[in-house]
Amino acid sequence: MAKNEVAVVGVGLSKHVSKRRDVNIAELVWEAVSACYEDAGLKPKDVDAFATGNMPAFEGVNLPEEWGAGHWGAYNKPLLRITTGGTTGGSVAHGGYYLVGSGLFDTVMCIAFEKQSDGNSTMGLNTVALADAAAQLQLGVDPGFIASFGGGAVGVAVYQASSYMKSSGCTTHHLDKVSALCRNNAALNPYSHLKQPGLTPEEVAKTTLLQYPIRFGHVCPATDGACAMLFTTGEKARKLTDKPAYVLSCASASDEAALVGISGSGTTNVDPCEQESCKIAAARAYEIAGIKDPRNEIDLAEPYSPFAHQLLMFYERLLLCDEGEAPSILDSGSMNLDGELPVCPSGGVISTNAIGASAMERVAECALQIMGKCGERQVKKDVHKAVAHGWGGAVNLNVVAVLSDTPRR
Amino acid sequence: MEYKNETIAIEGSWNLASWEWKFESIALIRKTFEAMKNERKLMANKCPGCGRVYFLPKPYCLCLSIPDEWVEIKDTATVTTYTFTGAWAYEGIADDEVSGTPQIFAGVVFDGSDTKTVTMLEGIEPEKVHVGMRVKLKWPEEVAGGLTDLAHCVPLEE
Amino acid sequence: MDKEVAIIAYAQLPYEADNNMSREVMVLKATRAAIEAAGLKREDLDTVITANNDYNDGRTISNMRLVEPAGSWHKNESKVEMDGTFGVLYALTRILSGDHDIALVVGESQASVYGGILPGIMMLDPTFDRQRWLLNEVSAAALQASAYMAAAGVSAEQIAAVAAKNLDNAALNPFALRSLKGADAKKVLASRPLYSPITELMTAPRCDGACAVVMASAKAAAKVEKPVWIKGVGFSHDSYVTERSLDSMGSLKLAADACYRQAGIEDPASQIDLAEVHECFAHEELMAYEALGFCEPLQGGVFFDSGATRLDGKLPVNASGGALGANAEYATGLARIIEAAMQIRGDAGRHQVKGVKTAVAHGQTGICAQENIVYVLGGE
Numbered sequence: 032m033a034k035n036e037v038a039v040v041g042v043g044l045s046k047h048v049s050k051r052r053d054v055n056i057a058e059l060v061w062e063a064v065s066a067c068y069e070d071a072g073l074k075p076k077d078v079d080a081f082a083t084g085n086m087p088a089f090e091g092v093n094l095p096e097e098w099g100a101g102h103w104g105a106y107n108k109p110l111l112r113i114t115t116g117g118t119t120g121g122s123v124a125h126g127g128y129y130l131v132g133s134g135l136f137d138t139v140m141c142i143a144f145e146k147q148s149d150g151n152s153t154m155g156l157n158t159v160a161l162a163d164a165a166a167q168l169q170l171g172v173d174p175g176f177i178a179s180f181g182g183g184a185v186g187v188a189v190y191q192a193s194s195y196m197k198s199s200g201c202t203t204h205h206l207d208k209v210s211a212l213c214r215n216n217a218a219l220n221p222y223s224h225l226k227q228p229g230l231t232p233e234e235v236a237k238t239t240l241l242q243y244p245i246r247f248g249h250v251c252p253a254t255d256g257a258c259a260m261l262f263t264t265g266e267k268a269r270k271l272t273d274k275p276a277y278v279l280s281c282a283s284a285s286d287e288a289a290l291v292g293i294s295g296s297g298t299t300n301v302d303p304c305e306q307e308s309c310k311i312a313a314a315r316a317y318e319i320a321g322i323k324d325p326r327n328e329i330d331l332a333e334p335y336s337p338f339a340h341q342l343l344m345f346y347e348r349l350l351l352c353d354e355g356e357a358p359s360i361l362d363s364g365s366m367n368l369d370g371e372l373p374v375c376p377s378g379g380v381i382s383t384n385a386i387g388a389s390a391m392e393r394v395a396e397c398a399l400q401i402m403g404k405c406g407e408r409q410v411k412k413d414v415h416k417a418v419a420h421g422w423g424g425a426v427n428l429n430v431v432a433v434l435s436d437t438p439r440r
Numbered sequence: 441m442e443y444k445n446e447t448i449a450i451e452g453s454w455n456l457a458s459w460e461w462k463f464e465s466i467a468l469i470r471k472t473f474e475a476m477k478n479e480r481k482l483m484a485n486k487c488p489g490c491g492r493v494y495f496l497p498k499p500y501c502l503c504l505s506i507p508d509e510w511v512e513i514k515d516t517a518t519v520t521t522y523t524f525t526g527a528w529a530y531e532g533i534a535d536d537e538v539s540g541t542p543q544i545f546a547g548v549v550f551d552g553s554d555t556k557t558v559t560m561l562e563g564i565e566p567e568k569v570h571v572g573m574r575v576k577l578k579w580p581e582e583v584a585g586g587l588t589d590l591a592h593c594v595p596l597e598e
Numbered sequence: 599m600d601k602e603v604a605i606i607a608y609a610q611l612p613y614e615a616d617n618n619m620s621r622e623v624m625v626l627k628a629t630r631a632a633i634e635a636a637g638l639k640r641e642d643l644d645t646v647i648t649a650n651n652d653y654n655d656g657r658t659i660s661n662m663r664l665v666e667p668a669g670s671w672h673k674n675e676s677k678v679e680m681d682g683t684f685g686v687l688y689a690l691t692r693i694l695s696g697d698h699d700i701a702l703v704v705g706e707s708q709a710s711v712y713g714g715i716l717p718g719i720m721m722l723d724p725t726f727d728r729q730r731w732l733l734n735e736v737s738a739a740a741l742q743a744s745a746y747m748a749a750a751g752v753s754a755e756q757i758a759a760v761a762a763k764n765l766d767n768a769a770l771n772p773f774a775l776r777s778l779k780g781a782d783a784k785k786v787l788a789s790r791p792l793y794s795p796i797t798e799l800m801t802a803p804r805c806d807g808a809c810a811v812v813m814a815s816a817k818a819a820a821k822v823e824k825p826v827w828i829k830g831v832g833f834s835h836d837s838y839v840t841e842r843s844l845d846s847m848g849s850l851k852l853a854a855d856a857c858y859r860q861a862g863i864e865d866p867a868s869q870i871d872l873a874e875v876h877e878c879f880a881h882e883e884l885m886a887y888e889a890l891g892f893c894e895p896l897q898g899g900v901f902f903d904s905g906a907t908r909l910d911g912k913l914p915v916n917a918s919g920g921a922l923g924a925n926a927e928y929a930t931g932l933a934r935i936i937e938a939a940m941q942i943r944g945d946a947g948r949h950q951v952k953g954v955k956t957a958v959a960h961g962q963t964g965i966c967a968q969e970n971i972v973y974v975l976g977g978e
């Protein structure tokens with residue numbers, strides 16, 4: 032019932048690699064933004080408002096758009112900065128949906144980015160929990176002791192993975208298969224970071240074990256990259272392109288932080304694989320989109336999965352199958368590019384993770400697949416409806432967007 | 441004019457050492473630690489609004505009330521999530537990766553509380569750990585009154 | 599926009615140098631007070647927007663620890679890393695889109711946690727300005743003040759008199775951190791010099807504080823007593839501090855023009871009854887008079903001297919004392935919306951101005967007011 036129909040008319044991505052030492056933050060973002068203007072056939076003067084975000088601890092710059100947005104065309108334009116950690120890109124895309132959907136603005140440029148190589152990623156991540164660690168120090172707790180409980184290098188994901196495997200029957204072989212599927216898809220995506228054509232599950236199984244059940248091959252890389260998307264009204268979109276991707280709905284839901292509560296207090300989010308907030312967000316998004324049977328109506332999914340198990344877990348939490356069914360669906364080949372419900376055709380977050388941009392790249396891939404602009408990685412089936420997901424915080428925020436080739440009725 | 445193909449890097453960081461956070465939880469958790477040391481009891485705080493019981497105690501609740509009632513909870517618990525370090529014998533793992541004794545970490549919910557505490561499991565093989573299994577806090581011989589007292593749980597024989 | 603979205607309740611905590619509570623408990627208190635004032639329960643909220651800054655909070659993803667205290671557990675939550683006035687904009691679009699009916703917006707920060715000027719320094723161009731340690735929020739504002747004074751022929755005494763007006767008004771505001779009853783320009787000029795021409799009493803004092811507003815769609819506001827309607831909104835991003843002329847507030851002018859168009863305001867000076875301005879420094883209030891169209895360009899000082907913006911004037915500005923009375927960053931602008939709404943409802947207590955029907959509220963983010971947002975609010 033948005034006042035305006037909302038559609039995506041342009042997508043732009045920068046080159047994604049681990050270290051972009053040839054550009055600064057503003058220049059990296061401009062790569063994506065200029066590509067997006069070009070894709071949509073629009074100019075900065077055509078844009079009515081901007082939405083932007085990143086995870087600012089990674090670069091060590093507070094409100095980086097204050098310094099950079101003038102270079103992206105935002106000078107003397109309304110600009111809204113939305114930041115929600117790992118979900119930032121998704122949240123910025125949601126911002127675009129609401130800014131256009133409200134009827135206040137017609138055309139909105141959404142920009143999300145991360146230049147992790149400018150800062151110190153470990154430092155960036157530590158700042159998430161440093162305040163709580165400081166409290167625990169006050170209680171006389173050795174920080175090394177706390178860190179050992181945190182799940183080492185891969186943090187809360189290891190708890191989540193083993194809980195998920197126990198509840199679903201997912202095996203480590205399934206994790207290997209997920210990695211192989213995604214990295215092979217990534218090899219077909221010019222904007223992905225880790226391209227491993229022909230990678231087999233057996234090869235993934237031979238990578239170093241970080242902590243049970245997660246191996247090096249099951250984990251995303253750290254990436255420099257930016258993503259930009261142009262949202263506009265349905266009416267304008269139909270004038271600009273024959274095949275816009277409509278955004279039918281956006282919804283999010285937050286949970287209590289999963290691993291430890293504030294400064295060591297208990298948390299009621301007792302099982303990090305439950306992801307109740309993802310189910311809530313997905314159900315809300317489908318309801319607004321008028322989707323009654325997501326399993327049959329959704330043609331493609333881009334779950335946010337920096338860790339292999341999350342592709343399967345979020346496939347379930349996005350209500351695309353019963354809980355515990357995803358591993359066998361993976362085995363059936365349905366998630367492949369030529370399958371019945373392709374998953375992460377972009378290669379997913381496990382292949383490319385420019386933190387702040389990642390959740391927007393999920394929305395972007397859904398839009399590109401609907402618009403038929405995916406080249407070699409274009410899925411075989413016609414994509415009418417697709418679901419894009421973002422996940423972040425301390426396992427506590429899920430954002431879901433539903434896109435379609437036809438407007439909402 | 442030619443440009444170098446690399447930008448110049450300048451050091452800069454977010455010096456968090458100058459931030460001074462404030463916490464109510466420290467005083468609450470200290471109170472629990474004291475009860476552990478002096479009375480060998482696990483004390484949690486209960487929300488008057490919704491009845492949720494927080495262990496370790498928490499200064500505020502999901503329902504926007506302040507948990508202000510102290511209640512004793514049991515030292516038996518249920519595992520809700522777990523992981524283990526190092527390599528372990530699960531399908532597909534090479535022998536040369538197995539080294540040392542794996543440590544099993546588990547999120548457990550103590551009986552009488554609604555929240556998770558992270559602890560280490562002892563006296564069980566990693567492959568036998570499962571979500572839903574029952575465990576019991578292994579009290580140290582001498583209770584120090586700190587988080588280390590909660591560091592170990594053992595399987596509960598029922 | 600006519601009677602589409604209303605502010606139905608709000609709450610402020612007293613602003614203090616150190617309010618001796620965690621950020622989370624502070625937010626919980628503001629949230630609970632706002633929800634109670636609306637006569638609602640947490641369950642009634644559809645969406646929650648927090649407005650805060652990771653660098654101020656000293657926490658990456660600082661909204662993550664506010665899930666419980668801001669009442670957003672299992673709710674459609676997001677964070678705007680700008681002043682709370684921009685959080686209200688986001689909530690407004692969420693309601694206008696038709697997807698949500700009731701929204702809560704919370705703005706907060708604690709200066710006692712982040713200390714002084716570091717978050718502001720981190721906003722500077724990292725490749726050049728940050729390396730030189732010359733610019734910070736105060737020194738940049740001093741450049742802005744000098745540029746404006748030269749352009750508009752305003753004196754340091756006039757700027758000091760603005761500060762004196764606001765500090766005197768703040769004495770009537772029970773939430774204010776700082777006030778000075780009977781203050782005059784002389785006292786302000788005699789306070790600690792910072793960067794010339796700015797003295798300590800011309801700056802908005804950073805402090806601890808949080809405030810919250812509850813917003814509702816027309817449908818959800820139907821049964822509410824004294825709803826305050828959002829009649830117009832406009833906002834704009836200016837270029838980086840060293841890349842623009844500092845002698846006027848260009849983006850505030852654009853924001854005001856867009857806002858007035860929406861609200862059907864043609865002559866702000868006569869149609870607006872009261873304004874709450876987010877002046878991080880006293881001179882910004884004079885610049886805002888011009889940008890908001892209360893007077894002609896470069897006439898800010900003359901307009902102020904006319905007495906129009908005093909508590910008993912024809913267009914009182916910052917009856918609450920404004921940001922000079924208390925500046926809990928990211929909540930300061932949101933407090934301007936709350937103060938304007940209080941005036942419209944007639945709930946402003948000792949600093950109530952008679953007959954306020956239409957009011958302007960302004961918020962800003964960034965060095966030298968780089969981002970500005972303007973609202974026109976009105977009663978029934």
Ligand SMILES: [Zn+2]
Pocket residue numbers: 487488489490491492501502503504505
């Ligand atoms: Zn409760």
